[in-house]
Amino acid sequence: MIRNKFFKTGKEFLGVEFPIICGAMTWVSGPQLVSAVSNAGGFGVLAGGNAPVEILKEQILETQKLTNKPFGVNLITIAPNYSGQLELIAEMNLPFVIFAGSFPKKKEVQIAKESGAKVLCFASTKSIADTMIRYGADALILEGMEAGGHVGHVTTVVLLQQVLFEVSHHIPVFVGGGIGTGKLSAHLLMMGAAGIQLGTRFAVAKESQVHPKFKEKIIKANARDAVSTPQFDSRLPVVAVRAIHNKSHDEFSKLQFNLLRQLDKNEISRYEAQMQVENFWVGSLKNAVINGDIEHGSLMAGQTAGLVTKEQSVREIIEEMIDDIEKEFKDTKEKLFF
Numbered sequence: 017m018i019r020n021k022f023f024k025t026g027k028e029f030l031g032v033e034f035p036i037i038c039g040a041m042t043w044v045s046g047p048q049l050v051s052a053v054s055n056a057g058g059f060g061v062l063a064g065g066n067a068p069v070e071i072l073k074e075q076i077l078e079t080q081k082l083t084n085k086p087f088g089v090n091l092i093t094i095a096p097n098y099s100g101q102l103e104l105i106a107e108m109n110l111p112f113v114i115f116a117g118s119f120p121k122k123k124e125v126q127i128a129k130e131s132g133a134k135v136l137c138f139a140s141t142k143s144i145a146d147t148m149i150r151y152g153a154d155a156l157i158l159e160g161m162e163a164g165g166h167v168g169h170v171t172t173v174v175l176l177q178q179v180l181f182e183v184s185h186h187i188p189v190f191v192g193g194g195i196g197t198g199k200l201s202a203h204l205l206m207m208g209a210a211g212i213q214l215g216t217r218f219a220v221a222k223e224s225q226v227h228p229k230f231k232e233k234i235i236k237a238n239a240r241d242a243v244s245t246p247q248f249d250s251r252l253p254v255v256a257v258r259a260i261h262n263k264s265h266d267e268f269s270k271l272q273f274n275l276l277r278q279l280d281k282n283e284i285s286r287y288e289a290q291m292q293v294e295n296f297w298v299g300s301l302k303n304a305v306i307n308g309d310i311e312h313g314s315l316m317a318g319q320t321a322g323l324v325t326k327e328q329s330v331r332e333i334i335e336e337m338i339d340d341i342e343k344e345f346k347d348t349k350e351k352l353f354f
């Protein structure tokens with residue numbers, strides 16, 4: 017099978033049948049979704065998110081009960097419980113740690129590695145990729161701005177040329193952000209990717225606890241409905257998040273314009289204005305995922321929302337991806353050699 021050649025690096029690195037990662041999604045990637053992905057031959061990743069250390073520990077133990085296949089734990093370096101979560105991971109000697117959010121310190125990468133974990137780090141720019149390799153990352157996840165959730169500002173296509181083509185012969189590079197089909201995945205693997213990371217498509221899976229109203233929004237969305245939160249002025253920094261546009265986006269823009277007017281007139285301190293911007297989205301992802309508040313919650317999803325047309329089981333998603341990858345390998349071989 018042609019796929020053996022192109023799956024080899026990712027399969028061996030992750031210890032899975034198919035090098036397809038379901039990226040961690042805060043409030044979404046709990047034991048149920050993660051174990052379903054790993055049991056179907058992919059690689060599930062538990063989201064550390066803002067979870068208190070004890071809750072994360074329970075979730076890890078629960079996932080280990082539900083699957084004996086490998087899975088990873090994702091830590092957000094700017095989360096309030098990050099240091100405690102990292103200590104926990106090291107104590108539990110888990111096999112895979114994925115650092116997300118901003119990027120980890122060199123010492124933190126070393127702590128994870130010394131505990132026996134393989135470390136995967138996100139890279140949303142070429143310079144972050146270089147830094148993470150220098151810090152000792154065992155693999156990279158290149159993620160373009162098309163992705164759902166917190167995003168950078170560089171497209172997957174540019175990152176492929178700046179990073180994948182340059183470093184994939186030294187270190188496994190997984191690619192995410194904007195991938196919804198096996199057909200594209202096949203070409204990314206042929207370009208040198210060790211594997212593929214998807215988020216949005218799995219958020220709609222039957223095993224995902226995303227509220228049905230939120231799932232329906234993703235299924236009905238066009239690619240262009242998944243927008244990144246704008247920043248209008250450097251005095252009010254905004255962490256970009258890609259989500260399906262709803263009322264909250266308009267309210268967030270209005271808030272920023274009002275605060276900028278107040279700042280111009282010295283009616284508010286910059287700190288106070290920045291706190292209002294920061295606090296605006298607090299709790300909004302949980303509100304969307306758990307409560308199904310599609311007007312005011314944060315409907316985090318990538319532009320692949322435009323490619324997701326139905327709810328499927330995790331196994332169906334993975335099998336469809338693998339069939340399409342295999343078909344594309346064959347078609348490409350025929351195109352090239354006949």
Ligand SMILES: Cc1cc2nc3c(=O)[nH]c(=O)nc-3n(C[C@H](O)[C@H](O)[C@H](O)COP(=O)(O)O)c2cc1C
Pocket residue numbers: 038039040041042044063064065090092115116117159162163164165166192193194195213214215216217219315316317318319320
């Ligand atoms: C609802 C949601 C929550 C997410 N939360 C996280 C997170 O906690 N940590 C993380 O590293 N990435 C997070 N992501 C990003 C995904 O893991 C994945 O990398 C991304 O969705 C891939 O792009 P795609 O949406 O185009 O498939 C999130 C994405 C979504 C849609």
